[in-house]
Amino acid sequence: SQQGEEDPQALSIQEGENATMNCSYKTSINNLQWYRQNSGRGLVHLILIRSNEREKHSGRLRVTLDTSKKSSSLLITASRAADTASYFCATYTGTASKLTFGTGTRLQVTL
Amino acid sequence: KAGVTQTPRYLIKTRGQQVTLSCSPISGHRSVSWYQQTPGQGLQFLFEYFSETQRNKGNFPGRFSGRQFSNSRSEMNVSTLELGDSALYLCASSSVRDGEQFFGPGTRLTVL
Numbered sequence: 014s015q016q017g018e019e020d021p022q023a024l025s026i027q028e029g030e031n032a033t034m035n036c037s038y039k040t041s042i043n044n045l046q047w048y049r050q051n052s053g054r055g056l057v058h059l060i061l062i063r064s065n066e067r068e069k070h071s072g073r074l075r076v077t078l079d080t081s082k083k084s085s086s087l088l089i090t091a092s093r094a095a096d097t098a099s100y101f102c103a104t105y106t107g108t109a110s111k112l113t114f115g116t117g118t119r120l121q122v123t124l
Numbered sequence: 125k126a127g128v129t130q131t132p133r134y135l136i137k138t139r140g141q142q143v144t145l146s147c148s149p150i151s152g153h154r155s156v157s158w159y160q161q162t163p164g165q166g167l168q169f170l171f172e173y174f175s176e177t178q179r180n181k182g183n184f185p186g187r188f189s190g191r192q193f194s195n196s197r198s199e200m201n202v203s204t205l206e207l208g209d210s211a212l213y214l215c216a217s218s219s220v221r222d223g224e225q226f227f228g229p230g231t232r233l234t235v236l
Contacts, residue, residue, distance in 0.1 A: 043222045044222055046224065046225075048227075053161075053212055053230075053232075054229055054230065055128075055214060055227040055228050055229040055230050056214065056216075056227040057227070058224045058225065058226060058227075061223070061224050101167065103167075105222050107221075107222060110172055110179050110180045110221065111157065111169045111172055111180050111182070112157070112159075112169065112216075112225060113169065114159075114166060114167035116166055117166065
């Protein structure tokens with residue numbers, strides 16, 4: 014079963030614009046991770062944020078985590094056509110020893 | 125370091141057959157997890173192995189099984205294939221229990 018939902022389900026922006034994706038989850042977590050997937054290929058790990066962290070940056074990526082609202086957001090600044098992909102959040106709970114994925118956001122960046 | 129490798133990349137089988145998929149983790153990673161991805165159900169956890177022991181299992185029927193070898197390589201087996209087993213099967217390895225998981229390119233299984 015899915016841990017939660019991501020919104021929007023699809024997002025279309027132009028190159029240079031910022032893209033924001035949101036993720037909500039249901040249970041307490043150890044950490045939350047964001048992954049990218051290009052056209053049904055393998056998942057690429059983007060960033061991990063632990064439950065005691067509120068914000069994390071990696072290059073053009075900024076992730077926030079609000080454990081009180083059980084939500085996270087991924088911001089991609091200055092989007093490029095190469096950022097076109099599906100983005101998934103995944104939560105890790107220590108007792109379950111597994112990642113539980115959200116439904117994903119399909120991002121389309123046009124020139 | 126070489127990434128996670130999965131073989132074969134594509135597979136076509138017919139209903140009732142069985143299939144074995146293979147995964148080689150990143151060198152030094154002892155945890156290997158398997159996921160199934162379908163358009164309808166999304167990414168679903170199958171099982172996780174650590175040091176040849178299954179640590180966790182998802183909500184899949186007993187037709188889905190796996191194992192891990194002493195060199196951390198892992199295999200998963202699906203017996204008596206059904207049309208609904210058509211999916212992308214992804215393997216991931218991790219060096220620590222709650223760390224990043226690194227995914228392989230996946231095996232695309234089509235059941236006819």
